[in-house]
Amino acid sequence: MIDWILTQFPDSILGYIIICAVPLLFILPYALVTIYLEMKMSAHMQDRVAYMRTGWHGTLQPFADILKLLQKEDIIPTAADKFLFILAPYIVFIGTYATFAVLPFTSSYIGSDLDLGLFYLVAVSSLVVVGILMSGWASNNKWSLFGALRSAAQIVSYEIPTALVLLSIVMIAGTMNMQQLSQLQSGGISDWYIFGGPFPIVKKLLLLPLMFILFLVQLTASMAEVNRTPFDIPEAESELVQGYNTEYSGMKFAIFYLAEYANLFAVSAITVVAFFGGWGSPFGSFMSGGVWDLFWFVLKGMFFVSINIWLRWTLPRLRVDQLMYVSWKVLTPFALVCMILIGYILVAF
Amino acid sequence: MNAITEYFGNITQSLKTISIGMGVTFKHLFTPAVTIQYPTVKMKLPERSRNRLYVNMDDCIGCDQCSKACPVNCIEIEIIKSTPEDDLGITSSGQKKKLHVPVFNIDIAKCCYCGLCVYPCPTECIYMTNVYEFSEFDRNNLIYNFAKMTPAEIETAQIKVKKMDEETAAKKVAAALVAAQAKAALDATTQTSTPQQPTEPQ
Amino acid sequence: METITKTSHGRTLRTEEMVINMGPQHPSTHGVLRLELVVDGEIVIDVIPHIGYLHRCFEKHSEQMTNYQQVIPYVDRMDYVASMNSELSFAIAAEKLLKIQIPERVDYIRVIMCELQRIASHLIAIGTYGIDIGAFTPFLFCFRDRERILDLFEMTCGARLLYNYIWIGGLSHDLPQQFIPTLKEFIVDFRKNIKELNDLLSFNHIFIKRTANIGVLPADVAINYGCSGPMLRGSGVKWDLRKDEPYSVYNKFDFEVCVGKGEVGTLGDCWDRYIVRVDEMEQSLRIIEQAIQTLPEGNVQSAVPKRIRPNPGEAYARAESPRGELGFYIMSDGTGTPYRIKARSPAFVNLSIISEISRGCMIADLCAITGSVDIVLGEVDR
Ligand code: SF4
Ligand code: SF4
Numbered sequence: 001m002i003d004w005i006l007t008q009f010p011d012s013i014l015g016y017i018i019i020c021a022v023p024l025l026f027i028l029p030y031a032l033v034t035i036y037l038e039m040k041m042s043a044h045m046q047d048r049v050a051y052m053r054t055g056w057h058g059t060l061q062p063f064a065d066i067l068k069l070l071q072k073e074d075i076i077p078t079a080a081d082k083f084l085f086i087l088a089p090y091i092v093f094i095g096t097y098a099t100f101a102v103l104p105f106t107s108s109y110i111g112s113d114l115d116l117g118l119f120y121l122v123a124v125s126s127l128v129v130v131g132i133l134m135s136g137w138a139s140n141n142k143w144s145l146f147g148a149l150r151s152a153a154q155i156v157s158y159e160i161p162t163a164l165v166l167l168s169i170v171m172i173a174g175t176m177n178m179q180q181l182s183q184l185q186s187g188g189i190s191d192w193y194i195f196g197g198p199f200p201i202v203k204k205l206l207l208l209p210l211m212f213i214l215f216l217v218q219l220t221a222s223m224a225e226v227n228r229t230p231f232d233i234p235e236a237e238s239e240l241v242q243g244y245n246t247e248y249s250g251m252k253f254a255i256f257y258l259a260e261y262a263n264l265f266a267v268s269a270i271t272v273v274a275f276f277g278g279w280g281s282p283f284g285s286f287m288s289g290g291v292w293d294l295f296w297f298v299l300k301g302m303f304f305v306s307i308n309i310w311l312r313w314t315l316p317r318l319r320v321d322q323l324m325y326v327s328w329k330v331l332t333p334f335a336l337v338c339m340i341l342i343g344y345i346l347v348a349f
Numbered sequence: 350m351n352a353i354t355e356y357f358g359n360i361t362q363s364l365k366t367i368s369i370g371m372g373v374t375f376k377h378l379f380t381p382a383v384t385i386q387y388p389t390v391k392m393k394l395p396e397r398s399r400n401r402l403y404v405n406m407d408d409c410i411g412c413d414q415c416s417k418a419c420p421v422n423c424i425e426i427e428i429i430k431s432t433p434e435d436d437l438g439i440t441s442s443g444q445k446k447k448l449h450v451p452v453f454n455i456d457i458a459k460c461c462y463c464g465l466c467v468y469p470c471p472t473e474c475i476y477m478t479n480v481y482e483f484s485e486f487d488r489n490n491l492i493y494n495f496a497k498m499t500p501a502e503i504e505t506a507q508i509k510v511k512k513m514d515e516e517t518a519a520k521k522v523a524a525a526l527v528a529a530q531a532k533a534a535l536d537a538t539t540q541t542s543t544p545q546q547p548t549e550p551q
Numbered sequence: 552m553e554t555i556t557k558t559s560h561g562r563t564l565r566t567e568e569m570v571i572n573m574g575p576q577h578p579s580t581h582g583v584l585r586l587e588l589v590v591d592g593e594i595v596i597d598v599i600p601h602i603g604y605l606h607r608c609f610e611k612h613s614e615q616m617t618n619y620q621q622v623i624p625y626v627d628r629m630d631y632v633a634s635m636n637s638e639l640s641f642a643i644a645a646e647k648l649l650k651i652q653i654p655e656r657v658d659y660i661r662v663i664m665c666e667l668q669r670i671a672s673h674l675i676a677i678g679t680y681g682i683d684i685g686a687f688t689p690f691l692f693c694f695r696d697r698e699r700i701l702d703l704f705e706m707t708c709g710a711r712l713l714y715n716y717i718w719i720g721g722l723s724h725d726l727p728q729q730f731i732p733t734l735k736e737f738i739v740d741f742r743k744n745i746k747e748l749n750d751l752l753s754f755n756h757i758f759i760k761r762t763a764n765i766g767v768l769p770a771d772v773a774i775n776y777g778c779s780g781p782m783l784r785g786s787g788v789k790w791d792l793r794k795d796e797p798y799s800v801y802n803k804f805d806f807e808v809c810v811g812k813g814e815v816g817t818l819g820d821c822w823d824r825y826i827v828r829v830d831e832m833e834q835s836l837r838i839i840e841q842a843i844q845t846l847p848e849g850n851v852q853s854a855v856p857k858r859i860r861p862n863p864g865e866a867y868a869r870a871e872s873p874r875g876e877l878g879f880y881i882m883s884d885g886t887g888t889p890y891r892i893k894a895r896s897p898a899f900v901n902l903s904i905i906s907e908i909s910r911g912c913m914i915a916d917l918c919a920i921t922g923s924v925d926i927v928l929g930e931v932d933r
Contacts, residue, residue: 041378042687042688043382044377044378044379044382045374045375045377045378045688046377046687046688046691046692047377047380047381047382047383047384047691047692047695048382048383048384048691049382049384049386052386053386142569142571143571146593146914229685229686230685230757232685233915236685236915237578238578238579238682238683238684238685238918239579239914239915239918240914241577241578310371310374310375311367311371313374313687313688314367314370314371314373314374314686314688314751315367315370315685315686315755315757316681316684316685316686316752316755316757316758316761317684317685317686317757317761317915318757318760318761319760319761319913319915319916320593320913320915321913322760322761329356330360359756359760362756363756363757365756366754366755366756366757367755367756367757369750369751369754369755370750370751370752370755372750373747373750373751374688374751377688383695383698394705395705395706395709395727397705397706397707397708397709397724397727398705398709398710399708399709399710417617418620418621419621420616420621420622420624420625421624461624461628461713462710462713463623463624463627463713463715464709464710464715464723465620465621465624465715477709
């Protein structure tokens with residue numbers, strides 16, 4: 001697909017620009033759907049119904065929200081550092097958006113078939129921290145600064161367990177290429193790494209518990225990386241008002257939100273690729289190929305997005321030091337031990 | 350050893366309680382909502398509900414009891430005495446109305462819906478309705494005027510009272526001239542023009 | 552304000568404490584409270600509460616009223632989430648001044664109403680506490696149940712929040728016909744909901760970790776500061792005016808005084824204060840059940856005085872509001888207007904403890920502590 005687009009615009013940068021814009025075609029509708037999903041799910045969990053008026057069961061409400069945000073006055077506080085203040089939301093969004101380059105949506109589409117796909121993912125998602133720190137500092141608001149500092153500490157420390165988990169996967173798969181990773185697991189549900197991967201039965205059974213623990217570590221760490229409850233410490237609305245994006249309004253605020261939701265899908269997609277076979281159909285070659293791939297990928301991704309939403313509306317929030325405790329004293333050791341054991345299993349069997 | 354049990358205990362406890370909590374929220378995902386779609390669906394108000402006040406001016410005898418009972422002084426009543434030849438009619442409970450009520454304003458913006466004005470009214474003409482949607486853009490629109498008298502009517506009533514007062518004053522002078530014995534009679538005449546005391550509320 | 556910290560390399564690092572305002576418009580100060588924080592990073596060095604943003608001159612207002620009855624709507628507005636309990640305290644004080652006996656039915660209905668109100672008020676305390684800790688869902692569950700109590704109140708007296716229901720010497724209305732059956736239904740449902748709340752929030756490990764061992768208030772400090780209500784009982788002091796100095800007809804009912812036991816942390820921590828409220832809701836249900844079983848007949852307005860004109864003198868009466876000991880001191884000069892009214896509001900006294908117990912905690916803990924004190928600014932500022 002990428003090649004096809006490039007051949008349409010030979011010797012021109014236009015082709016690349018179009019390729020860059022392709023994930024937007026996914027992110028924008030996805031964000032609308034997720035906003036709707038989150039509102040509806042949270043409402044029903046709380047015995048409410050959420051929006052009902054705009055369109056059938058309020059389906060048009062996300063559009064209305066976006067329209068509202070577009071029209072809203074874009075306030076920049078007088079004492080803010082204007083340049084950084086304006087730049088910050090875009091940096092946050094770029095950091096998130098860049099991860100979409102290596103997400104294998106189908107067996108035939110991946111933005112950039114990097115051999116270092118996973119490595120790139122871990123690296124580029126840290127860019128978000130810079131944007132958040134910028135926004136917190138530039139807002140010239142003490143609460144925002146708190147949020148930004150917390151966020152930086154949080155994202156940086158949760159990258160360690162994520163990296164360890166992904167490293168274990170790389171050890172098993174022997175590749176960092178996201179497309180190949182999915183390819184390896186395309187033999188149906190039993191080939192997924194969460195169920196031990198495409199190995200002989202003994203090895204599979206030995207790997208299975210370790211993979212399950214790794215999966216839990218990854219799920220927790222990914223939640224922390226997208227700053228959502230129980231790890232929404234950077235925005236902790238009851239403590240920090242709204243955290244790093246307190247002073248933002250209008251479109252800039254919308255971009256923060258878009259980035260948050262896009263990031264949510266990105267981390268879910270990483271989990272899907274690493275553990276749940278990427279675009280692979282659970283039934284092997286049945287219902288696979290072409291649009292089915294996209295269907296499975298998005299479905300699995302959305303499943304984890306929903307789990308995130310579900311947890312968010314169930315749990316209270318951790319405290320800053322407890323957050324660090326979870327990262328450094330629980331997730332990291334567990335991931336490390338699993339990684340070592342996996343290495344042993346791979347060598348011994 | 351203790352620290353290790355605590356460490357793993359914490360982890361298992363967290364996982365356990367988180368799954369219990371998730372179970373609760375999951376169950377609620379499928380329980381029917383308790384909220385209603387407000388402006389289209391409305392809750393039935395109980396008959397005692399206290400909302401906007403209404404005054405049935407046909408029954409009001411202008412006794413000022415409600416205004417006195419109000420803790421925020423949001424009822425403003427002005428009265429004009431009626432002359433003996435005026436017939437203001439009777440209230441639905443059969444009481445004779447003796448006072449014109451040219452001004453009966455309730456500042457609903459100030460009203461705290463305590464209901465204290467409702468109880469002392471002798472004719473039960475001030476009462477709470479179940480209207481609760483009456484927001485306004487201008488606070489002055491919330492001053493409700495219940496009085497029905499037109500300016501012309503007010504003026505005639507005032508002129509009549511003035512005339513009557515002059516007559517009474519003239520009578521007074523005349524009576525004063527007569528003698529000290531007439532004093533008792535004089536008292537009786539002035540008393541008739543004061544408002545009748547309302548009956549005690551039940 | 553400047554401290555010099557030595558780093559591990561032996562060099563000195565200059566850090567500065569930061570003064571930051573929490574409130575008056577802050578989500579976790581439960582109203583217009585301003586906490587001036589001195590923070591060193593995330594650590595709170597000092598907390599100075601500033602109050603008065605909601606001051607409405609309650610006491611002076613009351614002294615301007617033309618009769619005692621008119622004070623009650625103002626009393627309602629002191630502790631606006633527990634108006635019934637405020638009304639009861641005031642009514643008892645005024646009745647003491649007037650030396651009137653009230654019919655038994657009135658007392659029973661008052662107890663039912665006050666216990667319902669206690670549940671409603673604790674539901675707010677618990678729900679908003681959940682929000683302070685970051686759990687949003689329990690809040691709406693609590694409000695769902697509170698709505699049903701408010702429906703009962705509206706059915707009885709016509710108002711949902713500021714009732715003007717308990718009058719001096721009686722009540723404004725008798726119970727409506729459907730009241731008792733609806734109440735019974737509610738009790739059955741609510742027992743289940745308490746269990747669900749415990750599953751979802753009270754025993755959630757994250758919640759426990761956030762509240763246990765935080766803001767520990769030792770019993771002696773609590774007593775010295777004059778704390779009352781769940782604040783005091785959370786520290787393990789068995790002191791409840793309903794039991795220790797029974798007013799109205801509380802001595803006829805069988806219930807327990809819930810105290811904190813330090814189950815998951817230290818005695819007197821935030822979790823203890825929280826769980827005392829949860830347990831008290833259960834006890835209130837017990838009281839209500841007993842009261843509706845033995846509800847006597849009678850006329851609720853028979854003792855309402857036509858004219859309230861107490862002899863010169865003074866009276867003080869106190870009652871256990873959901874926040875603690877709420878007392879009213881009334882002084883009469885023999886006219887229909889109270890000469891002086893003074894309120895002893897529990898929230899105000901309880902609030903004073905904040906700076907004592909939150910030094911050295913983190914900002915997130917401060918939210919937990921403020922929430923566990925359960926202040927209502929309407930009552931703090933009056
Ligand atoms: S309801 Fe209360 S505040 Fe309103 S007018 Fe009547 S007495 Fe005054
Ligand atoms: S108490 Fe009733 S009759 Fe008297 S002035 Fe008020 S509304 Fe009119």
